[in-house]
Amino acid sequence: MRKGIWMNKAITDGVVFMPPAFEAGLEMWSSGDGTPGSPSYAESATAAFVPADQDFGGALELVKAENVQKLRYMGETPLLPGCYLQVRARVKALGGALPGVRIAAWPGGAGGVPLPGLPQTGPQVSLTAYGEVVEISAIIGPGSRTGVDLVWGRSALYAHIGLDLTGPNGGIVRIDDIEIEDVTSVFLRDMLSVVDVRDYGAVGDGTSDDSAAFEAADADARGREVLVPAGIYRLAESVTFQSRVQFEGRVEMPDDKILALTKNFDLPSYIDAFGDDEELAFKKAFQALLNNAGHESLDLGGRLLGIRAPIDMQAAVANRTFFNQRRVIRNGQFSVFSGPAWDTEVVTSQARYAPADPKRLTNVQNVASIPVGALIEGNGVGREVYVRARNIAAQTLEISAPLYDADGVQVFTFRRFKYILDFSGFDDLGRMTLSDIEFQCSGECSAILLPPQGSGFALRDCFITRPKDRGISSHGEGCQGMLIDRCQFLSNESPLASLERQSIGLNTNANDVKLRNNRAVHFRHFAVIGGSSSIILGNHWFQGDTLQNSPRLAGLVLTRTNNRGTVTGNYVDNSFIEWGNEHDQAPEFSSEFSFSQLTVSGNTFLASQVPPWFSYLVIKPYGAGHFLNGLTVTGNSFRIIGTPVDRVESVDTSFASLDYNRFANVTFRDNMFNNVNSPSASPVTLEHTEASASQAWVVAADAKLPFNAWAQVVEAVTAAGPLRRADGSIYYGAPYYQAKQGPNSDQVTLRWETPVQGTAMVTVRIDDPF
Template sequence: MNKAITDGVVFMPPPFEAGLDMWSSGDGVPGSDSYDGAINAAFVPIDQDFGGALELIKTETLQKLRYMGQTPILPGCYLQVRVRAKAMSGNLPSLRIAAWAGGAGGVHVAGLVETGPQVSLSAYGEVVELSAIIGPGQRNGVDMAWGTAPVYAHVGLDLTGPNGGILRIDDIEIEDVTQVFLRDMLGMVDVRDFGAMGDGVSDDSAAFEAADAAANGREVLVSAGSYFLGDSVTFQSRVRFEGTLTMPEDKILGLTKNFDLPTYVDAFGDDEELAFKKAFQALLNTAGHNELDLGGRLIGVRAPIDLQGALANRTFFNQRRVIRNGQFSVYPGSAWDTEVVTSQASYSPNDPKRLTGVQNVANVPVGSLIEGNGVGREVYVRDRNIAAQTLDLSAPLYDADGTQVFTFRRFKYILDFSGFSDLGRFHLADIELQCSGECSGILLPPQGSVFALRDCFITRPKDRGITSHGEGCQGMLVDRCQFLSDESPLPATERKTIAINTNANDVKLRNNRAVHFRHFAVIGGSSSIISGNHWFQGDTLQNSPRVGGLVLTRINNRGTIDGNYIDNNFIEWVNEHDQAPEFASEFSFSQLSITDNTFIVSHVAPWFNWLVIKPMGPGHFVNGLTVTGNAFRVIGDEIDRVEKVDTSFADLDYNRFYNVTFRDNTFNNVAKPVASPVVIEHTEASPSQAWDVNAAGKLPFDAWAQVVESVIAEGPVRNASGAVHYGAPYYLAKQGPNNDRITLRWEEPVEGTVMIKLRIDDPF
């Protein structure tokens, strides 16, 4: 780049022979005194060294020589000022290149270096050459770094030292030497060429913006140095960092052409955690990108990442954003320690999702797990009101009416979204959270929809993989993810980690794999789809108890559990998130479909079951349950049955079962395969008018024989005389002490064999 050549810019001042009226003894500004007619200045037309030259007698302590014309100072342009001089007689002065910096409107730009290196004349007749470079950037070799504020200069010399000396000065030359400083003339601009200081103190924001504006498709180089940006900066050009940045937390660095974590890491000096926070900040504050590529980087994390705190300027966001392709790994330390607080509080079923009168409420962190008498699993603090001394809960408590001391445990998460009031359509893809047994994985926002994880790993969480402490799990999608426990060596009953909990509706867990957790998922909402997953929770002990792999706490479930591999654990359906656990006016345990799953268990006690319904209060019943096409297999000694009702708190009302289908399943090493409707072959060996048909052990949940769908004779039914009887019987349901028998009554005593199809429910 040479502006004199490419743009015809005139930098060179006129020679002295053109007249001294353009040369000032002051700063060169309009109205300053010139050397034209001065008694101490004259033009010498012939000099053996210079040809024509200006002869000056030094009469002032600081004697100035300035060109009164305006030498342009252009962004990105570097000018070298050169002059030769010699002493003729008298005292020997010192010389230096000097200039006056002029800004817009002719004002002086103060605070700049306006002189070059000083040279002393040491002998008469000896020609000395002086030079200095003026330019916008603080570069090696630049004597006067002016930034972009000056737009012109009055260039010349300063004479210092003793007065009385006579010297001659050759014509002053000014040359564009920008090419000396530019690394790639065609493809790059450097922020230093636009006034960036790179001293870590000066605010270089304007210089960065100016460099980006001038790039015009070229790459912007942030050359070596430490740059402070006091304001937000957005690059519309590609940018490469050799130097590093510091910025206030609330200021945003936008990189529109190379928006990826490796570039932010370069920008912030290999501090991956800070770089990620600034990149996340830009992701939610710029419209040019909806995806942050971590570039396969491993991000070392020393403390929980408060995502809303990193964003700083908003708590609500509901546009699709994706973070993908990287790892987060924690450094051990006290920052991951669980906060444990105990506090007395009161609970009333009339206000089912709130604790009142909470002592020291300010000490209870939002997102804390609540423990206490009558508190179900996975109930969290959703919000708090310090002034009112209340805590809002993620779910009701089933039996905590009154006042008690609760324990609050605030786990620490690598990615903590709890500071958002609402965050929707946020996705993580191809991400691994390496918790290393030090911390938990993800704390969701308290509200939001369609949070998604795809092809992610949550490895060795200390307490939880994914936690929902509100409704930020609404419509959540978790697909093809792996959840690997830190508790594999422990017996199943001693494990405490949980891979996922949810509270809201429409959650989809599909094609995931979870290994050795206390529970794979605690699902508190309805309309969930649990499909194609493999979760296994066995241990090496023989005949040891197993725990629930999938815990459903919504009784009106409307859920689908399909095509899963359920290994050494069971499905538990419970109403522990019910403020009135006894049946009231709800639908009770209803609308759940369990189809085409593979159930397997090894070396367990005979009372193990794969499907457990646990009512927390009386009066409940099953009102819509489909269990079809499943394969149940036991390795080792057989178990009694695959299903049961846990009556620790209450039993079901079997008289109110509706729409229960339990059929087309296969059973291996199960003593009592069950079905509803079930087909029973009954033979009456001698004529009888009342046939007692026993369905004990054949009906799901040991429920009641309520409805006979059909009775078909297998061959002739004969009366006492041996004649064929053509009449049909009627039936009496719910017979016997356990209501698991029916009675067929004929119009006369008969004998024979019939196929009876009966149900435990009213299908209509």
Template structure:
């Protein structure tokens, strides 16, 4: 780069032979005194060393010589001013290159260094060359750094030291030496050329913006140094960081052309955690990108990342954004320890999602798990109101009316989104969360829809994989992820970690794999689709208890559980998140479809069931359940049955069962193979008017034989005289001491064989 060649810029001042009226004894500014007809200056046309030369007697303390023309100082352009000088008589002075910095409107730009290093003249007749380099940037070798405000200069030299001496000065030269600083990178724009200092103190944000504006498609270079940016900076060109930047938390660094985590790591001096926060901040504050590529980097995390605090400038965001392709791994330390608080509080079913009169409510952390009598699984603190001494809950409590002492456990998460008020359409893809058994994975925002996790690993979480403490799970999609427990060596009943919990509706869990958690998922909302997953929770114990893999806490469920591999665990359907657990004119346990799943368990107790309904209050019933096409297999000693009712709190009302289909399932090593409706073949050996048919061993849930769909004779029926009987019976359901028998009543005594279809429900 040479502006004299490429742009025709004239830097070289005229020779002294052209006249001394353009050479000033002052600063060189318009109106300053010149050396034309000065008593202490003359042009010497034939010096033996210089040819034409200016002979000058030093008469002032600082004898100045300045060219009165305005030599332009362009961004990125570096000038070397040089002169050859010799002493010819009198005192021996010192000489230095000097200049006057001019800015907009002809104003002087103060605070700059306007002189180069001085050289002493030590003998007469010895030719000494002095030089200095002036430019905008603070580069090594630049003697006069004038920054971006100086637009031009009046250059020349100064004589200092003792006065009275006479010197001769060869013609002063000014040349473009920018190439010295460019190395071999002509396509690079250096921020120092636009005034950046890189001292870690001065605000270089404006210089960064100027460099980016000048780049025009070229790469911007941030060389070694620490560059403090007091304001937000957005680069429209690619940036390469050899140095690093520092900036306030609320200021944004936007890298439009190389927006990825490796670039931010370079920018922030290899501080991966800080780099991720600033990249996330830019992701949600710039419209040019919808995704942040972590570049396959492993991000070391020393404490939970408060994602809203990293964003700094908003609590609401609802546009599609994706973070993908990397790993988070924690450093051990006290920052990951669970916070535990206890407080006396009151609960009323009339205000089902609130605790009131909470003692020391300020100490109760938002996002904490709530524990106490009558509190169901996975109930969290959604918010708190310190002035009102109240806590908002993620779900109602089933039996906590009154006052009691509650415990609040605040787990620590690698990514904590709880500071947002609302965050929607956010996706994490191809990321591994390495929790190391010391922390949890992800805490969702309290509100939001469309949060997605795909192709991710949550490895060895201490307490939770993904937690919803509000409705930030609305419409959540979790696809092709793996949840690997930290509790594999423990017995199933001793495990405490849970992979997922949800509270809101329309969640999809698809094609995931979960290993050795207490529960794979606790689902509190409705309309959930659980398909293609494999969760297994076995242990090495023989005939030991197993834990629920999938816990459904919504009675009017509207859920679909299809094509899963349920391994050494079971599905539990409860209503522990009902503020009034007794049936109260509602849908009750309704609208659940469980189809085409593979259920497998090994060496379990005889009373083990694969599907359990657990009502927490009286009066409930099944009001829409389909279980078809499932395969149930037991390895080891057989179990009695695959389905059951946990009556720890209450039983089901068999009299109100409706729309229950439990058929076309396969059983291996199960003593009671049940179905409803079920076809039973019954033979009455002697003529009788009332035939009693026992359906009990074959009916699901030990429910009642409520209805008969069909009665078909298998061959001729005969009366007591042996004649063929062509009449039809009527039936009486719910017969016998257990209500599990059906009585067929004929118009006369008959015998023979019928096939009867019995069901446990009212199909209407």
């Protein structure tokens, strides 16, 4: 307590501890336990009141006639929670055998029942001389504190207090009035108002269950701080503190029991509670976060947590596999200690894949050895396909995305990366936010594995630093509606050439992902986006190296054809955007929207020292028959430093080309080009001059159409000055056009009613806009 605040209970609360003086009569003093019905000294031949003893004034004179001669006050002395009482008496021998003497007391519980097993006697003192005044004392209290003689815990509610004479019989003694004093202040701190758990029965020996004592101390705190002093306190049950807690000792408890610190809910407090075991403290704090409605966020307190193994986040909260309320973990740093716990598990196994069952592998050999969350590699497997779940009895694996060309039986490789925070054990976890946290992977491990299901996962103002394999992995649809804002992804592979890098910043499978204002450095890919309706806004990713004319890899990989995505205001540095359909179980076109509804606008594209065939926007169909059915590329800046490139857009025909005849709703205009040999646009306006009168004008796009696509539509023909017949007269008529002319279908023919010559502005499109 604060100095000056704690006072004696007799003063502050009017509690009467002191028994009456002997001169008030001996009927309140018993030769038994002091309980109702026990014999009193009022009519005893062995006891008398002496009114004028030279040392004591009034005194009780006793003749010791029993082996243990008891003296007990028959009134009930109250024992209050957290209260310590000192019992004192002065005694002297007058004659006969010299006895021993000790303070003694009988503990009573609720309903007046005796409490067995509790100590009832204090230290014994032997009388060694006649007439010598000897003082005896003992302290009674609830907690095992230094100086407490009779430790009674919380169950004792009152006492019958007195003393015992022991040793040989026949001696005569005189006893001064017995005094009882509240000495609780002796056991309290001078500086703080605290409630000590030992005062409520906590033992702190690492064996006794102190759960009830912790709860009792908290219940009695009433605004004061609870102190857990030095010791090891075993809590066999869950404990919730509604008061602030200060830990000097440490707590041990089963994994499934919860320690909820509602008034100081932060990681430093849990570290104090669990004896500086940071990893365990974080797990228990996260467990409380998902089991206590009183807090929506866990403050890591700016601590750097050293982690020796992946943290299974669901195992830390064993009572929950489903949670969908907003929770935040913020303000700290995870670092890892190197060791075998971070080693990637690699398993090979034969399995069958059938496109008719696109997200399942069947007849999987040794399926029990394949971990959930493992990356799948094999022929016809796209990037970032993971094991979502397994059924050992059925020998099947659920996978995160279809395979584009893996029909039949083959041997697959499964790589299970290790993550600092692994949420894969949850069935469904939504609205989880990580804020202002750095994940220092140190090239040893990956950072975050998302849950297989859940929406609204958010990462903001975080650093993912030097991940070995992945920054954030989604092995299911726990990325639905994911928000990643103002984060930095810093690769461990910066010294390597672009083509040698293997790490990936993040991947997604579900829809509605937002990546905004992030920065990613030197990954193989910044993001592999498998869902639709994504917003990629204001990011800067760069993937260059120091080699001359070195190939570059995609920074952003889009694997959904009907994309419905927006890529706006990004800085695309020494990389490109790749749009393909590698997560399509039927990669050939089959009555679908095909490559549609993607907007790429207002971005800055920059690359240096790249080969001339490098492109910033690459369409990669994994099967035949696909086409562009909704693409807007506007307001971008395309710049090359060094040798110019041929063009900024291309089609990767490694598997198939596009059906240029079916292009629709494509706008590619108002972009800026520097050091690009063939700037492109659609619609594009071509200036054509016919020097001599001709009835058929052949207008060539000369590589100005995006993707070297076909000239499908002429939007407008406008004469630039008068058109003249062969005789020099002005012609006022209009032509019709024939599209897709020439060997590359990139020409149009204007056919006039009569041969004419002159100049016309011809606007051509690669698509049918209607």
